[in-house]
Amino acid sequence: MARTATGESSLARAVRILDCFTPEEPALPVSVIARRAGLHVATASRLVAELVGQGLLARGPDRAVRIGMRMWELASRASPTLSLREAAMPFLEDLHAVVGHHAQLGIRDGDEVLFLERLTARDAVVNFSRIAGRLPLHVTSSGLVLLAYGDDDLQQRVLSRPLARYTERTIATAARLRTAMAEVRRQGFALLPGHVHEEATGIAVPVRDALGEVVAGLSVIVPNDGRAAANVPVLLAAARGLSRTLARTSGDL
Amino acid sequence: MARTATGESSLARAVRILDCFTPEEPALPVSVIARRAGLHVATASRLVAELVGQGLLARGPDRAVRIGMRMWELASRASPTLSLREAAMPFLEDLHAVVGHHAQLGIRDGDEVLFLERLTARDAVVNFSRIAGRLPLHVTSSGLVLLAYGDDDLQQRVLSRPLARYTERTIATAARLRTAMAEVRRQGFALLPGHVHEEATGIAVPVRDALGEVVAGLSVIVPNDGRAAANVPVLLAAARGLSRTLARTSGDL
Numbered sequence: 001m002a003r004t005a006t007g008e009s010s011l012a013r014a015v016r017i018l019d020c021f022t023p024e025e026p027a028l029p030v031s032v033i034a035r036r037a038g039l040h041v042a043t044a045s046r047l048v049a050e051l052v053g054q055g056l057l058a059r060g061p062d063r064a065v066r067i068g069m070r071m072w073e074l075a076s077r078a079s080p081t082l083s084l085r086e087a088a089m090p091f092l093e094d095l096h097a098v099v100g101h102h103a104q105l106g107i108r109d110g111d112e113v114l115f116l117e118r119l120t121a122r123d124a125v126v127n128f129s130r131i132a133g134r135l136p137l138h139v140t141s142s143g144l145v146l147l148a149y150g151d152d153d154l155q156q157r158v159l160s161r162p163l164a165r166y167t168e169r170t171i172a173t174a175a176r177l178r179t180a181m182a183e184v185r186r187q188g189f190a191l192l193p194g195h196v197h198e199e200a201t202g203i204a205v206p207v208r209d210a211l212g213e214v215v216a217g218l219s220v221i222v223p224n225d226g227r228a229a230a231n232v233p234v235l236l237a238a239a240r241g242l243s244r245t246l247a248r249t250s251g252d253l
Numbered sequence: 254m255a256r257t258a259t260g261e262s263s264l265a266r267a268v269r270i271l272d273c274f275t276p277e278e279p280a281l282p283v284s285v286i287a288r289r290a291g292l293h294v295a296t297a298s299r300l301v302a303e304l305v306g307q308g309l310l311a312r313g314p315d316r317a318v319r320i321g322m323r324m325w326e327l328a329s330r331a332s333p334t335l336s337l338r339e340a341a342m343p344f345l346e347d348l349h350a351v352v353g354h355h356a357q358l359g360i361r362d363g364d365e366v367l368f369l370e371r372l373t374a375r376d377a378v379v380n381f382s383r384i385a386g387r388l389p390l391h392v393t394s395s396g397l398v399l400l401a402y403g404d405d406d407l408q409q410r411v412l413s414r415p416l417a418r419y420t421e422r423t424i425a426t427a428a429r430l431r432t433a434m435a436e437v438r439r440q441g442f443a444l445l446p447g448h449v450h451e452e453a454t455g456i457a458v459p460v461r462d463a464l465g466e467v468v469a470g471l472s473v474i475v476p477n478d479g480r481a482a483a484n485v486p487v488l489l490a491a492a493r494g495l496s497r498t499l500a501r502t503s504g505d506l
Contacts, residue, residue, distance in 0.1 A: 014264060015307045015323075021331035054268045058333065067331045069362050070268075075328035076385035078274035078320045080311065086384075089372060093346055109322050119342060131339075132329035 013039060014047055018056070018067070023130055027064040081107065084216060085116050087245045088207075091238040092119050095220060099231050102127045102221040105207075106142040108150065109134070111158055113143035113217065125200045125223045128166075138163050138171050141190040141202030142217030147177075148184035149206055149214035155181065169194040189232050193224045201228035205239040210247040218242065266292060267300055271309070271320070276383055280317040334360065337469060338369050340498045341460075344491040345372050348473060352484050355380045355474040358460075359395040361403065362387070364411055366396035366470065378453045378476045381419075391416050391424050394443040394455030395470030400430075401437035402459055402467035408434065422447040442485050446477045454481035458492040463500040471495065 016037040020028060028036075034044035048065055051057040055070025076082070088105045096103040096119040106113040112134040120127070129135060137143035137150075137158060147158060158177070165172040169192075171180050184190045193201040204219035218239045222228050269290040273281060281289075287297035301318055304310040308323025329335070341358045349356040349372040359366040365387040373380070382388060390396035390403075390411055400411060411430070418425040422445070424433050437443045446454040457472035471492045475481050 009303060010263060011267060011303050011307060015309070015327070018327045021327075023331060023335065026331040026333065026335070050262060050264050054264060056268070066333050067328060069333060069367065072328045072332045072334065073362075073367065073385050073387075074268070074271045074274075075320060075325045077383075078276060078279040079325045079385075080279065080319050080322060081325065082276065082279070082384070086373075090375070093349070093372070096346070097350070109326075114322065114326065119346070120339075122343070130330075131335070132326050132332075134326075 010047065013037065013043070014051060014056075017044065017047055017051065018071070021067055023133070027060055027062075027066045029064055033065065081116050084246070088117065088216070088218070088242055091218070091242045091245075092117060095119075095218070095234065095238050096121070098234055099220045099222065101125050101223070102129070104129055104142070104219050104221070106140070106146070106204075106217045106219065107215065108137065108143075108146040108154075111137055111154070113137055113140055113146055115142075116216075125221060126197050127200060127221045128196050129221070135196070136164055138177055139166055139196055140219075141192045141195075141204035142219040144171075144180060144184055144190040144192065145204045145206050145217040145219075146214065148181040148190070166196050167194055167198055169198075171195065189235065191229060191232070193226075193228060199224050201225075203228055203231050203235060205232075205235045207239050207246070208243045215246070263300065266290065266296070267304060267309075270297065270300055270304065271324070274320055276386070280313055280315075280319040282317055286318065334369050337499070341370065341469070341471070341495055344471070344495045344498075345370060348372075348471070348487065348491050349374070351487055352473045352475065354378050354476070355382070357382055357395070357472050357474070359393070359399070359457075359470045359472065360468065361390065361396075361399040361407075364390055364407070366390055366393055366399055368395075369469075378474060379450050380453060380474045381449050382474070388449070389417055391430055392419055392449055393472075394445045394448075394457035395472040397424075397433060397437055397443040397445065398457045398459050398470040398472075399467065401434040401443070419449050420447055420451055422451075424448065442488065444482060444485070446479075446481060452477050454478075456481055456484050456488060458485075458488045460492050460499070461496045468499070 020033050020036040030045050030048050034041045055068045057065050058068040092103045100121045101124040102120050104118040106115045114134050115129045118131050137147040159174045163172045171177050189205045191203045200221050201224045202221050204217045206214040207216040207218050209215045220231055273286050273289040283298050283301055287294045308321045310318050311321040345356045353374045354377040355373050357371040359368045367387050368382045371384050390400040412427045416425045424430050442458045444456045453474050454477045455474050457470045459467040460469040460471050462468045473484055
């Protein structure tokens with residue numbers, strides 16, 4: 001690929017442009033894209049025009065630019081997590097029907113939990129997660145599950161770094177995190193009242209694949225009213241069902 | 254962007270590479286990618302390496318290449334259809350719970366219906382649609398709804414071309430298509446028994462936005478047993494609820 005004087009390829013710059021968009025700001029003018037991506041306006045305009053030509057971006061009636069349908073299609077049609085998500089969907093629906101509020105599925109990507117799916121009731125408690133959104137592993141219940149069953153390298157890396165604090169309750173020291181991980185492995189679930197937001201409790205359980213490896217965290221977010229633990233059995237049952245489905249269909253994954 | 258002797262940009266070639274992957278073949282060796290994308294193996298290798306570097310592709314343990322998590326994340330985080338899909342999800346869940354089989358949401362993209370979401374029961378009837386999959390407008394119930402309420406240009410374009418036939422029942426002549434569109438507008442729904450597959454019936458209704466424009470088709474796929482029409486009222490009710498939600502939240506869309 002063509003490289004600038006700094007050695008950066010045009011593909012790298014295209015990705016920086018795609019990275020400017022968020023759920024809060026799905027449409028942006030080219031001038032804002034240029035600033036955020038750290039590109040000259042002329043360079044950004046040219047790249048945006050090319051991305052629009054390929055359908056990876058689309059221009060609205062107001063000339064603002066957004067992610068294009070073709071981008072979503074290319075990413076979703078053969079998504080690496082499509083089979084996991086499709087296998088999980090009936091269990092997420094059941095969880096959501098029984099528990100209400102939010103039912104979600106997260107996987108580990110790097111040192112964060114990446115949410116593949118979230119079902120939300122209209123009057124549900126506050127929740128910071130989003131589909132295709134990320135949160136640090138130590139903060140959320142599903143992240144803590146993925147960390148507790150993760151490999152040594154991952155655990156050491158997370159334990160050796162400063163831990164971001166979201167509320168008074170967030171686990172923010174290595175000592176507390178070590179204890180919490182041990183407790184998750186002993187109990188088989190993570191229950192974190194008020195760790196991401198004062199008003200919400202996250203509860204997560206591990207989902208295992210055919211080989212018994214933990215591949216995802218299944219979680220619900222409910223009000224922080226001291227009654228969250230009542231949801232542990234239904235979560236555990238759903239995770240077992242999903243793990244069994246994954247084991248059965250592992251040839252297709 | 255850099256262009257080859259043929260004037261094609263590296264971004265265009267990168268998109269051709271991303272386009273090689275399908276739900277049936279989510280992982281491919283570089284040699285197959287090169288052949289499908291019409292590129293020299295050396296060129297394909299270099300582009301694949303760069304796409305892997307950016308996280309848009311990922312390499313498996315067997316060196317086969319697949320769509321990367323980062324690609325899915327960039328596309329989904331600010332997806333142009335995220336709000337429509339999120340608004341539709343509770344209604345799709347209810348439909349799926351009541352009707353069983355498949356409940357799905359499709360939008361028009363070009364002259365095809367693109368399926369944004371599909372909820373499927375384990376023992377459901379055969380269904381050719383897929384999430385992020387496409388089918389021609391005239392073949393499927395949701396496509397026919399989007400066509401019947403589409404603009405003149407679209408209708409003329411589709412009517413003037415050969416119409417692909419999937420089964421004996423598929424609408425394959427302009428005259429029949431014209432009649433079918435008029436019937437959809439008169440009835441307010443499309444019911445197509447055996448048009449995509451002998452054993453399945455698709456039933457779809459229009460979803461309108463705040464301005465009353467038809468923006469999506471909400472559909473269920475059920476067995477072709479002569480009893481499909483019983484699902485029309487629940488579909489119509491779900492589409493009304495979804496349209497009302499869209500009107501209420503149109504400021505955020």
